[in-house]
Amino acid sequence: MRAARLTPIARTGAALLTAALFGLAPAAPALADDSPSPSPSASASAGPPTEAGTDFRTATAVQQGERATADASTGDYLYWAFPGDTGQDITVKATVTFPSTSVTHAASTWQIDVYDGLRRHQPCRYGMASRQADPGATSVELSCTLRTVTSYADTWSNDPLRGAYYLRLTATDIAQTDLGLPVQAAVEATASDAGGSAAADGSVTPLVPRESASVVPSGGWSSTWWSARWLWSAGGAALAALAGIGGYALTRGRGRPRGIPREV
């Protein structure tokens, strides 16, 4: 639980406030129209998803930390969408398992690609995003660690912003004879907190396209104003004050001599 997240009660309060505002403000339709609203069907399903989408539009929404699985055929393009929030270092892991069948498969290359909410391809800082499976191998492990998600970026950069992230898993190089053979895929996105040093100024509406409106962190988007920088700065101020008092006590001398009366 990050300190930045609002507590459930505070969130409810915020929701109440928003609701009241929406009810009153005449400009509400335009506002509501612009913000992607989570679809009720997505939250209804229990447990991690067992299906994958086939393109950006149908990408299966999955939460961070959930291990999504899918039965697929070799050659399929599998899509999932997960939320990435400000200040997170996201790592995506995928495992492709070849079920033991009478058919032995030839060598194949598997790859994960991560795209942001604007379908811009995101580079991996490290991790094997593409790997070759030897003939007869039982599984392939892939991983990709993204750059830290920031709260603001220039419009002409493709720095990762908070919002939906799409994960595509596919075989990039396969023998024709392997086409259509069954495989099992499992993916999981996890995140660690990058800390205050990554906190940037400004905030951008989460990059969640309408077709993936159900991609929202389970605790809602974290606020963009909080960062550990507040603690560092306040702590620095307190230390400065203490050091100031210390320095003053060192040099001011004894002050007014004791024996001399006040009224002279």
Place this chain on the structure above:
Amino acid sequence: MITRKRLAAWLGTALLTVATCGALPASASADAPDPQAAPKVELVLDVSGSMSTKDIDGQSRMSAAKQAFDEVLDSTPADTQLGIRTLGANYPGDDRQVGCRDTAQLYPVGPLDRDQAKAAVATLNPTGWTPIGPALLAAAKDLKGGTGSHRIVLITDGEDTCGPTNPCEIARQIAAQGVGMTIDTLGLIPDATTRDQLSCIAEATGGTYTTVQHRQQLTNRVQQLVQRDTDTTVNPVPVQGGPDCADAPTVRPGLYSDRETFSENRWYKVDVDPGQELRAAVSVSDDRAVDPDYGVLLRAVTTHGREIVRDAEAGSGRTDMISAGLRYPKPKAGSGSGDDPAPAETVCVEVGNSFAAPPSVKTTPGLPVELSIGLVASPHRASDVASFGLGDGWWLLGLLTLTGFVAGVLWGWLSRWRVAIWRTN
């Protein structure tokens, strides 16, 4: 405590719902199940003579398919509009002309009556030819109408030998006509040519191809495909981009589909109000054999031709699509502009691709383009790189402490000096 939280949450949800419904009457109706938007699926089953071969778990291909159909029909969601079409089920003769027209609708697309559908499937016997192309065309006709997704699931054990048109070309034409038409293919113990043909059909429509060796595998896959579209609610709206900015159609926020031939550029116009951010994302799919290197370009340009922002992506190797996206925040008008709000700016969005294909590949219809347009509140501008201009780290602490200490020392000297002055006076 828990009760209080729940109550608060419930109240919040209720209030939000009321507020949203009051503000957005249109969205409420969009969420309700709409028969027009229900997903439609047609299963196309090969009943040609070769289906009597006994090589799937010791059973004949036909009986494996029948059992699979029974299980699939049992598990199909009630709101799915499902139909069944056969190919090669009726004409046992040798006349190619007649055999290649042999496709019939076994069960019409509509609300599912499980018993009727099962009874119809039970009557099938492996008989005739394999006219895949005509069956696909007829299936596309069966599925016509409605705004939901359309899916054809083709189950066959052999290639189309009827000609003259390759069923792969037919599939591409079907995908170009219909809205969200996908063809998934399943090959029962296929040979190399059948596999190539079926995977080509799947690729041409954004569908999937599966090689089937076991009955359970067939059941699971067909079940998976039939249920695949029940969750998706957003279907792209067809639009035709213009050859330049002046002739471009104006698009509102939403999801659009278009076709763009090789190395073509298409333009769209979007009106962006001050204080809004334009978000455009595009993906161009390769639905046929293309050269290994390809790319996509997405540009936002003013009506006067000045480029605002662009994104380009290039790739190579096997892929289903290549995509790019851009953001353009239009700042709020200055405070001194008076009462009348600033007019919306028309931004031209250009979508280009650099796919290429060998001369043998047909260039029409064009490659499928999916364009996602969004308008959201424009971002809070950064005044500093760091969050609120705040500091971070041990160097900051050291500097602040040192500064505080120096200030304290100076203040102490000052006060000592004042005491000395006071003493001498």
